[in-house]
Ligand SMILES: NC(=O)c1ccc[n+]([C@@H]2O[C@H](COP(=O)([O-])OP(=O)(O)OC[C@H]3O[C@@H](n4cnc5c(N)ncnc54)[C@H](O)[C@@H]3O)[C@@H](O)[C@H]2O)c1
Ligand SMILES: [Zn+2]
């Protein structure tokens with residue numbers, strides 16, 4: 001089969017590789033009909049995540065048709081159309097039984113990214129996300145083996161298109177968990193740092209839950225413009241405004257917002273020193289976005305962090321967080337907890353995640369897709385790919401990709 005494989009930093013290739021096979025009784029093999037490139041793939045693509053090996057298949061946002069079924073699989077059958085969460089969870093360990101699926105303690109033979117690990121159980125295995133997370137082959141491929149198929153796959157009604165539901169695999173539940181963690185609701189104020197796909201999904205979910213005022217911070221005007229037009233956010237470009245946190249504080253009667261969301265993670269731009277130290281591997285993460293988020297949050301507020309962090313940050317102002325009495329919530333998304341509810345909301349028209357897609361490509365063009373998404377070329381917001389040269393091109397719902405969506409969706 002054809003698949004997008006890793007060969008080193010900024011070197012990914014579409015190769016012919018062996019087809020996946022069933023390995024355990026709860027496995028299925030999925031024929032992928034749509035797959036996307038995530039901001040987390042960019043961390044891998046840029047060579048920033050250890051534990052990648054030559055030939056590893058990338059991709060953790062994907063959906064398709066069940067092709068083969070292991071003997072222990074009861075939840076899905078051959079021919080079912082399903083979306084797969086990027087988190088591989090068993091469904092009945094200590095953490096899964098508490099719906100903390102991304103902490104599943106049975107699916108990851110790797111060690112995760114924690115530096116100060118002690119002898120602690122690893123977090124869940126993830127598709128296409130390095131051998132620290134189990135070395136599972138990803139879904140930017142024609143076929144993929146999906147373990148734990150009684151817990152992960154979510155069946156999709158025929159009436160919904162691939163484009164409408166694909167982001168249930170990652171960024172939609174991630175944006176949703178971020179706003180749930182931020183306790184967003186009617187009358188609440190929020191600042192979202194990062195207008196990438198995760199930030200946009202957070203904005204969509206925050207609107208859906210009735211947030212009163214949403215600030216969004218980035219430095220790509222085309223991303224900020226889209227967010228303002230689609231979700232009615234108030235934008236701040238940090239290339240133009242030296243201190244976005246101060247701007248938010250001043251716009252909220254010198255209090256700050258009820259909650260902030262860091263939808264950027266450890267490669268945040270804005271501090272030349274930290275970018276340099278991170279590149280030299282002296283610093284684990286750039287802390288600039290977190291510092292802005294902490295500063296912009298009102299006393300007693302919440303900082304919610306879906307952006308991925310790794311290792312230490314010297315400039316993390318814990319004393320400021322203490323002085324402000326802040327709550328922090330973060331981590332990989334507990335996907336399986338949120339997917340059924342979000343599928344319903346898509347079906348009811350409350351969420352239209354497909355509107356953020358800017359590029360539909362064939363999997364054969366995946367290398368170009370990575371380049372565009374990485375360098376923000378051609379106003380790239382989100383790349384969706386269709387495997388198989390004979391496959392029909394992925395279609396968005398009628399008109400949605402070109403129709404302006406009113407704020408609130
Ligand atoms: N927690 C999870 O389960 C989960 C799931 C999916 C993605 N993620 C993570 O979420 C993050 C965002 O993903 P994405 O797909 O939106 O990626 P992306 O790279 O497309 O978007 C990040 C955006 O942040 C902006 N940015 C950079 N520095 C900034 C700063 N200092 N202030 C404001 N904006 C800044 C960039 O210009 C970019 O538009 C990544 O770290 C990704 O790994 C986490
Ligand atoms: Zn992702």
Ligand SMILES: [Zn+2]
Pocket residue numbers: 089090091092093094095096097103104105106
């Ligand atoms: Zn489990």
